[in-house]
Amino acid sequence: MSSWVSKMAKAKPSKQSAAQSDGLLDALVQASFVTMAVLNKIGAENDLSLTQLRVCGILRDRRPRMAGLAAHLGLEKSTMTGLIDRAEKRGLLARAPSAEDGRATEVFLTNEGMKLVERLYLQLKQELSPVMDVLDSSEQRQLQQLLRRMLDSQEG
């Protein structure tokens, strides 16, 4: 059996019996954990949780409402309140009442937030480049297209 959610060293090497699709599954999961570890690290270095980092990334070119954000992230509305509260207190983003719906609140990045997000994106690129650059330019394009096709099938 293959290693699933880990690449930690095994005590004993196990036999190679996984089906092909398990190999892709494991690779996908492991790659995700590596990517998430990088995102987590970048967040931690800037006092942002993974969720807050993600919110900032979303706000980069959008101005959603609280409920829309919550739905997109798969979180409860009440969870968003605290999340946005803390980021707002730090000056990264702000709230404003919606012009169309008196009940709704829109969320958007402040100038400081925008500057931070640009910095974080560059940092992300830097930290993942060594991994991506193991592949040559043509392979990178190939990988991107394969991933993109999977993602686009997800009601993209």
Place this chain on the structure above:
Amino acid sequence: MSSWVSKMAKAKPSKQSAAQSDGLLDALVQASFVTMAVLNKIGAENDLSLTQLRVCGILRDRRPRMAGLAAHLGLEKSTMTGLIDRAEKRGLLARAPSAEDGRATEVFLTNEGMKLVERLYLQLKQELSPVMDVLDSSEQRQLQQLLRRMLDSQEG
């Protein structure tokens, strides 16, 4: 600029100015969030956090010590204590003193934990299959190899 950590609908379509490597970066990050969402959902359905799910996956074929586990996950020792406490109380795993080092504690899955992990792995396979099956068999092999090469370069 591309969507980075999100595939949420944009208010206004922005211009296509990202370099090629940004495209791969975004695809990688988005694929990771999709994968993590599936893992999170499977965990939630079984009252397991992402971290606990991961610990169970690691314990599938290993018997690490507390410190090794913490180092592998990038967490503090004290965090592991609570994490393992809760899973142990649920009967999923257990602790035993190390034979070689009187200070060390080994962690391993109980029979119940093993049964759960096998079930979770099958569920993960089922939930990610629709996404992976967008690609044909040869493309899947290609994707796996590209990801694997990136992962193996990471001191694998």
Place this chain on the structure above:
DNA sequence: TATTGTTATACTCTATAACTATA
């Protein structure tokens, strides 16, 4: 002395339930 693990403490993330205001 250094390492392994736990305890105590504090803060963030998250969900549920109850509430207010608007549609």
Place this chain on the structure above:
DNA sequence: TATAGTTATAGAGTATAACAATA
């Protein structure tokens, strides 16, 4: 009545600091 958002509360995840036991 239904929806948008907040508040109150509780449990889990996480880190820091201090500690006990062993190496």
